[in-house]
Amino acid sequence: xxxxxxxxxxxxxxxxxxxxxxxxxxxxxxxxxxxxxxxxxxxxxxxxxxxxxxxxxxxxxxxxxxxxxxxxxxxxxxxxxxxxxxxxxxxxxxxxxxxxxxxxxxxxxxxxxxxxxxxxxxxxxxxxxxxxxxxxxxxxxxxxxxxxxxxxx
Amino acid sequence: xxxxxxxxxxxxxxxxxxxxxxxxxxxxxxxxxxxxxxxxxxxxxxxxxxxxxxxxxxxxxxxxxxxxxxxxxxxxxxxxxxxxxxxxxxxxxxxxxxxxxxxxxxxxxxxxxxxxxxxxxxxxxxxxxxxxxxxxxxxxxxxxxxxxxxxxxxxxxxxxxxxxxxxxxxxxxxxxxxxxxxxxxxxxxxxxxxxxxxxxxxxxxxxxxxxxxxxxxxxxxxxxxxxxxxxxxxxxxxxxxxxxxxxxxxxxxxxxxxxxxxxxxxxxxxxxxxxxxxxxxxxxxxxxxxxxxxxxxxxxxxxxxxxxxxxxxxxxxxxxxxxxxxxxxxxxxxxxxxxxxxxxxxxxxxxxxxxxxxxxxxxxxxxxxxxxxxxxxxxxxxxxxxxxxxxxxxxxxxxxxxxxxxxxxxxxxxxxxxxxxxxxxxxxxxxxxxxxxxxxxxxxxxxxxxxxxxxxxxxxxxxxxxxxxxxxxxxxxxxxxxxxxxxxxxxxxxxxxxxx
Numbered sequence: 001x002x003x004x005x006x007x008x009x010x011x012x013x014x015x016x017x018x019x020x021x022x023x024x025x026x027x028x029x030x031x032x033x034x035x036x037x038x039x040x041x042x043x044x045x046x047x048x049x050x051x052x053x054x055x056x057x058x059x060x061x062x063x064x065x066x067x068x069x070x071x072x073x074x075x076x077x078x079x080x081x082x083x084x085x086x087x088x089x090x091x092x093x094x095x096x097x098x099x100x101x102x103x104x105x106x107x108x109x110x111x112x113x114x115x116x117x118x119x120x121x122x123x124x125x126x127x128x129x130x131x132x133x134x135x136x137x138x139x140x141x142x143x144x145x146x147x148x149x150x151x152x153x
Numbered sequence: 154x155x156x157x158x159x160x161x162x163x164x165x166x167x168x169x170x171x172x173x174x175x176x177x178x179x180x181x182x183x184x185x186x187x188x189x190x191x192x193x194x195x196x197x198x199x200x201x202x203x204x205x206x207x208x209x210x211x212x213x214x215x216x217x218x219x220x221x222x223x224x225x226x227x228x229x230x231x232x233x234x235x236x237x238x239x240x241x242x243x244x245x246x247x248x249x250x251x252x253x254x255x256x257x258x259x260x261x262x263x264x265x266x267x268x269x270x271x272x273x274x275x276x277x278x279x280x281x282x283x284x285x286x287x288x289x290x291x292x293x294x295x296x297x298x299x300x301x302x303x304x305x306x307x308x309x310x311x312x313x314x315x316x317x318x319x320x321x322x323x324x325x326x327x328x329x330x331x332x333x334x335x336x337x338x339x340x341x342x343x344x345x346x347x348x349x350x351x352x353x354x355x356x357x358x359x360x361x362x363x364x365x366x367x368x369x370x371x372x373x374x375x376x377x378x379x380x381x382x383x384x385x386x387x388x389x390x391x392x393x394x395x396x397x398x399x400x401x402x403x404x405x406x407x408x409x410x411x412x413x414x415x416x417x418x419x420x421x422x423x424x425x426x427x428x429x430x431x432x433x434x435x436x437x438x439x440x441x442x443x444x445x446x447x448x449x450x451x452x453x454x455x456x457x458x459x460x461x462x463x464x465x466x467x468x469x470x471x472x473x474x475x476x477x478x479x480x481x482x483x484x485x486x487x488x489x490x491x492x493x494x495x496x497x498x499x500x501x502x503x504x505x506x507x508x509x510x511x512x513x514x515x516x517x518x519x520x521x522x523x524x525x526x527x528x529x530x531x532x533x534x535x536x537x538x539x540x541x542x543x544x545x546x547x548x549x550x551x552x553x554x555x556x557x558x559x560x561x562x563x564x565x566x567x568x569x570x571x572x573x574x575x576x577x578x579x580x581x582x583x584x585x586x587x588x589x590x591x592x593x594x595x596x597x598x599x600x601x602x603x604x605x606x607x608x609x610x611x612x613x614x615x616x617x618x619x620x621x622x623x624x625x626x627x628x629x630x631x632x633x634x635x636x637x638x639x640x641x642x643x644x645x646x647x648x649x650x651x652x653x
Contacts, residue, residue, distance in 0.1 A: 012583060016325060023332055030339075030346055036613035040339040040346055043601040044332060051328045057321040076582065080377045084550075085571060088370070091554065092567035108547055115377065116543035126544065134551060142205045144559040 009062030016055035023048030080115055087111065099149025100139070104131040157283050164510030168518055173213050173511065180217035181519045184224020185527060188244070189232050189534045193549050195225035196591070197369035199485045200361040201556030203492070211493035212508050216515040218489055219469070222482055223275060223516065226425065226462045227523045230267040231534050234260055234454070243425040243461040246433045250446065250453030257449050261392035266403050266451055267458040268527050269395065274411040274459035275520035278466020281415050282473075282513055286502065290474035293499035298610060299617050302603035303627035304477060305596050308421030310631040312589045315427050320638055322585050327593040333358060334597025341605060353565040360488040360595060362566040364481070365553040366573025367580075367587045373546040374578050393528050395451070403455035406436050410459035418467020424480040424588075425464035432460035466516070473501060473509060477596070481588045484595035 023044050033039025091107045108127035112118040118126075138144045167173060187198045199218050206214035229244030234251035247267065254263040296304075309327045316323030336347045337357030348354040395403065410432045417428040436456045437446045446453050471477045476497030478484035490497045495505055502509045557570040580587055593600075611617035619625045 019329075026347055030344060034613065035608060035615075038605045038608055040342055040344040042605065043335055043597075044346065047328050047331050047335075051325060051332070054321050054325045054328065058319060058325065061319055061321060076375065076578070077377050081374050081578065084374060084377065085575060088550070088554070088571045088574075089568070092564045092571065095558065095564055095567070104551065108551065111547045111550065112543065116547065118543055126547075130548065130551065134555065138205070138555055138559070143208050144204055144555070145562055146555070146559070147562075 006063055009059055012062075013055045013059035016058070017052050020048040020051035020055060023051065084111065084115055095149075096147040097149055100146040101131045101135050102149065104134065157287060160287075160506065160510045161283055161514060163506070164512075164514030165518075167212060167507055167511035168216065168514035173216050173515060174518070176209065176213040176217040177220050177515045177519050178522060180220020181224035181227075181523050182526075183217075184221040184226075185228035185231075185523065185530075185534070186537065187221070188225035188228020188230075189537060190228075190545060191232060191236075193372065193545075194368055195221050196482045196485060197365055197372075197553065198225075199482065199489070200364040201369065201552050203361050203485070203489055204556060204559035206489070207492075211490075211495060212511045214493065215486070215489065215508060215512050216519075218486055219512055219516060220519045222486070223462060223465045223519060224523060226458075226465055227268065227271050227527055228534070229461075230271070230454075230458050231264065231531065232538065234263045234267065235535065236538065243429055243464075245426070246429045246457040247454055249433065250448070250450050253447065253449035254451065254454065259392070259449065262395050262399055262451065263454050264531055265393040265528065266395045266399060266455045268393075268524055270403065270407050270410070270455045270459040271462040272520050272524040273407055274414060274463040275466065275523075276517060277411040278415045278418075278463040279513060279517045279520070281463075282466055282469055282516075285419070286470050286474040286509075286513075289470060290499040290502045293475050296475075296499065296623070297621070298603040298606035299621050299624040300627070301477075302600060302607055303618055303624035303631070304421065304475065305600045305603065307627040307631045307634075308471075308477060308479060309589065309593055309596065310634045311421060311423060312592055314634045314638070315423065316586055316589070318584045318586065323589045326580070326585055326587065326589040330590040330593025330595075331597035331600065333363075333590075334594040335601055340598060340602050351565075353561075353563060357598070358569060358594075359557075359560055359566055360485060360591075361560050362557040362569040363573050363594060364485060364591060365557050366570040366575075367577035367591065368481075369549055369553040370570060370574035371577030371581065371587075373549050374574060375581060376542065376546065393531070399451050402451050405439075406432075406452040406456035407459045409435060409439075410456035411463040414460035414463030415467045418464030418479075419470050421471050421477055421479040423464070424468060424482075425461040428464045429457040429461045432456045462520075469516075472497065473512075474499060476501065476599075478592065481591040484592050487595055 027041030027044035027048060030041030030044065031039035032041050032045050087107055087110055091103055095103050105127050108130055109123050112123035112126060113120050135146060139146045168177065183198060183202070184195060187193050187195055198221050202218065202221070206217065209217075226243060230247045230251065233244045233247035234255050237248050237252035251263045251267065254260065293300075309324075313320050313323035313327060334357070336354060338344065338348075338355055339346055345355060413432050413435065414425070414428045417423045417431070418425065433446075433453060433456060436452050437443045440446065440450070440452065442450075468479050468483050471479050472483045472487060476487065476499070478487045487497055490501075495501065495508065553570060554567055557566040558564065560566055577587055580590075607617055608615070617624075618628050
């Protein structure tokens, strides 16, 4: 158990060290400038360096501590999470092509029917109503321009 | 003082205009709603309503958005008392005694004292704002880049100190926030930084999609398949007006909670959560019968509820008088002010008195609306709580997507929100707190500009931060906060997590 925890902590620290070093590398390419005239990469370089140091501090903390670092949330349903994230990416991709109403209807039907296991008739009804009502509220009342797609809505 | 009162009357003439009253009402109602509902907080709500305010004038918009901030404090207590589940993080403490009171058939008194307490504290903090904000702004006119830099460093250090888990992890989040916040064109040389050739990133990553991802969608993802239909306290709620004995017990805690919340809320980085815990601990300590706490003591509801409301008022002072947000929620408001073309800072009160005094007067009116409307509306909020989470979660996602898209009419912002929802989920999974990230994200560009200007000003001498008394005081305080945990096992935030 302790060994697994140390491996997780080590992997986490390595990730943050990599982020910090990437920031330092990118900053050096941007130009650090001088202390009298800091350049575009100045803040990135120092922030990256501090991030690396803090990552090592956190690693030391996790090795010493008896607490599990991955206890921040309860049990997560990763399959559902991946499906929701994928559906949101597809939503962004199709939004301007198919228009707001249709894309929103499909997304909500999927979320309610497949992810939340709601009765399909209820899912389709709720998704349709929600897509139309939100279109009316945001586009017509609040005058927020929502994408129309080739169907014109 | 007289000048402030005259200005306040001027503020009332603005806040009482029908359209401003309407937006104040919308704001407090939305605030109460998101406060009642677990799973979405005021920070994400402000972010997703931001695009809807672009067609409004800035005063009405800020009146509505600030209404969400303090309205959420009222709403959060309803869920804490009836469900033993805090609608807001800043209502956690109310669960301890509020739910016990509900179980003993005194839900009405708990809800009543929480509403009256919130109103009293809200009124107190509005008057505190009137007295302190202009004075602080006058003082802050003397601030130069070194003072601003030191103040922001102090704010971020305090946030890290108050982290409920690891302080180092919170500092890492602050650094990550600075890194992400500085992406885009360099403010001095206009060099693109970490934009990877994407035009959409030239103006930087938008705060709204980041917040919607971190606080809105991530919350839904975390609760997928976990939260079902809420088990709401079923008994009919009666006796919303606390009796004489309740008032006698509550008056002291209300006063102490208001004072504590307001003054702690003033400090950059403190927010409303920590003061609530402190206020509860203080009342328990002062009580002759501490054993009643946790078993339905009305003081345990009155003090923290007054405290979290007063703290929200307190957090507006650094925002409006210094242009420095002290919580993720006020960080979004700062972003909103900038979008409306206003320059937050000490000159805001002088340059936009109608906005400053109008918003303050609206806060008083909003608190009054909440008191009048909230008690009769409690049955409605109870019905709202009975809506299955599966429906709510889908609507939260939809609103976040609309909010993210409509800010720039760009699907890139939806991708940003999706990425940050995953980031938010992973951060939670590995016990990183997202609040320091958001605060540093907003402060990052300001902090960078202040640092670079200070160094140019001092010809490269970092001693400038120690040679000027105000910045030296801020830096000294930050160092104490950073070093203190090394010498003591007691750290405020850590203690809170245990109680939590």
